[in-house]
Amino acid sequence: MGTDDQPARPVLRGLHRASALFVALFVLLHMTNHLAGLRGQDTHIAFMAEARQFYRQPFVEVVLVCLILWQVGSGLVMLVRGWAGRKGAVAWLQAATGAYLAFFLVNHVGAVIAGRTVLSLDTDFRFAAAGFLAPPWHWFFAPYYFLGVLALFVHVGCAAYWGFLASRPVLGATLLGGFAGVGALFATLIVLALSGVLYPVAIPSHYLATYGQ
Numbered sequence: 001m002g003t004d005d006q007p008a009r010p011v012l013r014g015l016h017r018a019s020a021l022f023v024a025l026f027v028l029l030h031m032t033n034h035l036a037g038l039r040g041q042d043t044h045i046a047f048m049a050e051a052r053q054f055y056r057q058p059f060v061e062v063v064l065v066c067l068i069l070w071q072v073g074s075g076l077v078m079l080v081r082g083w084a085g086r087k088g089a090v091a092w093l094q095a096a097t098g099a100y101l102a103f104f105l106v107n108h109v110g111a112v113i114a115g116r117t118v119l120s121l122d123t124d125f126r127f128a129a130a131g132f133l134a135p136p137w138h139w140f141f142a143p144y145y146f147l148g149v150l151a152l153f154v155h156v157g158c159a160a161y162w163g164f165l166a167s168r169p170v171l172g173a174t175l176l177g178g179f180a181g182v183g184a185l186f187a188t189l190i191v192l193a194l195s196g197v198l199y200p201v202a203i204p205s206h207y208l209a210t211y212g213q
């Protein structure tokens, strides 16, 4: 066991954290894109067109997908190996949010790649929002995306908690609570925008056709 009940896997955890820093560059841009989208569908699409200049470079995309696979794989190994020795609410919260992120990322990145290659769709705002406007799929997509964003923030908050536990435990706990609160707020706003509650959303029929609508 590591200090304060965080399971000790120093090398694997170090590499998991190092790769997370690179993935975070994309995720920051991606979350900013979704928050910019609170101003409207066209703003979301225009922001993504700019952002793609960076991450749609073949080299960047291959590295990003490899890092995501490493992130998911290394996380699942830590999840299983540390199962018996895991103690305490934060250790289990970190494990649960990591497990959900693994499920979410495999599905999410797989869906985007399939949307582009198999369905020949532009995987922009309309691709994400189509599922919300194709009942009964909204019952799946609302919690799926809400929990994806929330799990991301809580998982990062858990890392901050462990990072400050030895030196400034109150700050660590405050950061965890802060990340959880901000994550819940962002998740709610993004889901409301995608589902057409914040502003009218227009989805071309060929996106809805993928859901048999």
Ligand code: HEM
Pocket: 027, 030, 034, 048, 052, 055, 061, 064, 065, 068, 101, 105, 108, 109, 112, 122, 123, 124, 125, 127, 128, 145, 146, 148, 149, 152, 190, 191, 194
């Ligand atoms: C409501 C939440 C989310 C929505 C609506 C959403 C939507 C999208 C869309 C539409 C794309 C395609 C981008 C493009 O074609 O340029 C995409 C790609 C991606 N998203 Fe998300 N996303 C969400 C949350 C997340 C979260 C929380 C993560 C990470 C933890 C994430 C990671 C990724 C990754 C890695 C890609 C693939 C980029 C690529 O290979 O080009 N997304 N997402």
